[in-house]
Amino acid sequence: MNKYNETYLKLIRGSSKSSHKKRSLFSKKAKVTTTVVSLFCLVAAFCYFAPSNNYIISGDSISNQNSSSIRTNKQQQQQQQQQEFPLRCTKRNKTETQTCSRDYYPTKHNPTNQNSNVCPSYFRWIHEDLKPWREHGITKEMLEGARSTAHFKIVIVDGKLYVERYRKSFHTRDVFTLWSIVQLLRLYPGKLPDLELFFDCEDRPVIRLDKFQGPNASPPPLFGYCSDQSSLDIVFPDWSFWGWAEINIKPWNGILKDIKEGIEKTKWKDRVPYAYWKGNPTVAATRKDLLKCNVTSENDWKNHLYIQNWKKETHDGYKESNLGNQCTHRYKIYIEGISWSVSEKYILACDSMTLYVRPNYYDFFIRGMVPLQHYWPIRDDSKCTSLKFAVEWGNNHVDKAHAIGEAASKFMQEDLDMNNIYDYMFHLLNGYAKLLRFKPTIPLGAEELCSETMACDYKGTHRKFMEESMVMFPRDSNPCIIPPPYDSLTLQEVLERKANSTRQVEVWEDEYLLHKKNGQ
Numbered sequence: 025m026n027k028y029n030e031t032y033l034k035l036i037r038g039s040s041k042s043s044h045k046k047r048s049l050f051s052k053k054a055k056v057t058t059t060v061v062s063l064f065c066l067v068a069a070f071c072y073f074a075p076s077n078n079y080i081i082s083g084d085s086i087s088n089q090n091s092s093s094i095r096t097n098k099q100q101q102q103q104q105q106q107q108e109f110p111l112r113c114t115k116r117n118k119t120e121t122q123t124c125s126r127d128y129y130p131t132k133h134n135p136t137n138q139n140s141n142v143c144p145s146y147f148r149w150i151h152e153d154l155k156p157w158r159e160h161g162i163t164k165e166m167l168e169g170a171r172s173t174a175h176f177k178i179v180i181v182d183g184k185l186y187v188e189r190y191r192k193s194f195h196t197r198d199v200f201t202l203w204s205i206v207q208l209l210r211l212y213p214g215k216l217p218d219l220e221l222f223f224d225c226e227d228r229p230v231i232r233l234d235k236f237q238g239p240n241a242s243p244p245p246l247f248g249y250c251s252d253q254s255s256l257d258i259v260f261p262d263w264s265f266w267g268w269a270e271i272n273i274k275p276w277n278g279i280l281k282d283i284k285e286g287i288e289k290t291k292w293k294d295r296v297p298y299a300y301w302k303g304n305p306t307v308a309a310t311r312k313d314l315l316k317c318n319v320t321s322e323n324d325w326k327n328h329l330y331i332q333n334w335k336k337e338t339h340d341g342y343k344e345s346n347l348g349n350q351c352t353h354r355y356k357i358y359i360e361g362i363s364w365s366v367s368e369k370y371i372l373a374c375d376s377m378t379l380y381v382r383p384n385y386y387d388f389f390i391r392g393m394v395p396l397q398h399y400w401p402i403r404d405d406s407k408c409t410s411l412k413f414a415v416e417w418g419n420n421h422v423d424k425a426h427a428i429g430e431a432a433s434k435f436m437q438e439d440l441d442m443n444n445i446y447d448y449m450f451h452l453l454n455g456y457a458k459l460l461r462f463k464p465t466i467p468l469g470a471e472e473l474c475s476e477t478m479a480c481d482y483k484g485t486h487r488k489f490m491e492e493s494m495v496m497f498p499r500d501s502n503p504c505i506i507p508p509p510y511d512s513l514t515l516q517e518v519l520e521r522k523a524n525s526t527r528q529v530e531v532w533e534d535e536y537l538l539h540k541k542n543g544q
């Protein structure tokens with residue numbers, strides 16, 4: 025249990041007005057209109073959620089209308105597009121099984137809005153992640169190679185989702201990951217091609233690059249939460265965006281709102297001019313090492329570091345974990361644990377400047393972020409001096425430090441909002457499906473998944489988070505447009521620019537230390 029004691033999960037705030045056209049997928053705002061529309065539907069008996077998804081006003085009423093009433097009709101149509109489809113649990117007693125209804129949720133995606141934005145630049149990494157299979161595709165045999173460590177296999181056939189489970193994951197990582205895919209299918213019903221994939225819910229990547237070198241290499245495609253330079257695992261958004269029920273971390277959408285409010289509470293300049301970290305140091309040597317940098321009476325390292333009291337938090341039911349209230353410091357430290365840590369997004373969302381200790385792993389979005397623009401890079405091999413320099417630099421360049429914090433929180437609020445996360449999943453799965461060289465088939469005995477079969481049996485926090493993160497109606501527009509792959513020169517430049525920024529900071533740091541030494 026220890027290994028997950030990361031309740032670093034205490035932080036945050038965020039900022040920035042999101043300028044995007046954005047519609048909350050989860051909002052209850054349309055309640056009134058929905059009721060009106062539903063009544064209208066009942067009376068007119070128009071509600072037809074058949075495979076065509078044309079649950080719009082029927083042709084008759086349109087035919088004898090003039091242009092102004094057609095406009096009204098279009099508005100009604102849009103309202104109907106937003107009609108919510110809440111959970112419909114039909115099970116009445118324990119012996120009955122909950123099934124997926126066939127005629128409740130729309131099965132086709134027919135958006136009225138044909139405009140699409142270009143996706144954020146981190147989507148370009150989808151092409152890189154799928155590159156090992158671009159030339160020869162993925163055969164059934166290659167796919168099978170991914171089975172041995174997988175927690176489950178999912179199959180999508182004709183827009184429906186099936187799962188074959190192999191082992192339980194820690195907490196409900198597997199459940200909430202499956203939930204995320206069910207919600208994606210609700211957002212874009214019928215839009216994903218047929219596919220089969222294996223998913224591994226552990227912390228670390230498993231497909232070693234060095235085992236699959238050469239022209240005839242056929243690496244197995246395996247999905248997971250993070251990867252590293254020497255692995256081929258395909259990164260996918262982690263479960264906590266839909267909620268981590270066991271430690272009361274609510275779905276990302278709600279957290280972004282809390283953080284936005286929290287950020288207004290303490291002005292940046294009024295925050296503690298120190299770096300803050302709270303977490304479980306026992307999961308990684310580098311975290312134990314970090315603790316040496318805590319402020320002491322002899323040495324002001326400019327850091328306030330705390331050990332998460334896992335036992336006490338468990339006992340108290342994680343009531344403390346309100347991430348909206350926790351941007352009290354100007355600087356926040358991000359440091360990996362067993363591998364990448366889900367705390368990353370909560371730390372970056374706060375408009376405090378993130379002090380990012382050199383990582384070994386990456387998740388799906390961090391490759392779109394840039395040192396000195398979104399965070400401040402920290403050396404891994406001399407953390408204390410590196411952190412101290414960062415804090416002093418920030419306190420001497422308050423506007424610049426604040427701007428770095430704000431850029432990260434804007435990234436979190438906009439580029440990493442739920443719409444974009446779903447679009448990332450869509451493009452990743454869509455690109456992956458195109459590589460399959462066999463026809464996906466429903467395994468014998470596989471279980472069909474829908475929101476009802478997943479959520480109806482849950483109570484308490486799990487149920488609450490599922491309802492909060494449920495997609496209530498199909499999106500009224502298409503996914504964003506994925507940018508093309510980097511050509512190799514551009515990719516090299518992107519990586520070089522990042523490395524340069526990091527090197528720049530290290531040069532400043534060395535000069536500063538030298539200066540200090542000579543000054544003494």
Ligand SMILES: *[C@@H]1O[C@H](CO)[C@@H](O)[C@H](O)[C@H]1NC(C)=O
Nearest residue numbers: 088089090091092093094096
């Ligand atoms: C369209 O219908 C509205 C209401 O029925 C009416 O007031 C309007 O004059 C009509 N317009 C035309 C161009 O026929």
Ligand SMILES: *[C@@H]1O[C@H](CO)[C@@H](O)[C@H](O)[C@H]1NC(C)=O
Nearest residue numbers: 114115116117118119120121
């Ligand atoms: C559960 O409900 C089903 C269907 O209504 C019914 O046939 C069955 O007897 C019920 N079982 C129990 C234990 O109440």
Ligand SMILES: *[C@@H]1O[C@H](CO)[C@@H](O)[C@H](O)[C@H]1NC(C)=O
Nearest residue numbers: 315318319320328329330331
């Ligand atoms: C770090 O220092 C602060 C302030 O002295 C103290 O409250 C805290 O417990 C220390 N943290 C650790 C891990 O020792």
Ligand SMILES: *[C@@H]1O[C@H](CO)[C@@H](O)[C@H](O)[C@H]1NC(C)=O
Nearest residue numbers: 516517518520521522523524
């Ligand atoms: C990185 O730094 C090197 C040396 O300072 C420089 O020559 C190069 O143009 C820089 N690359 C980018 C992409 O900024």
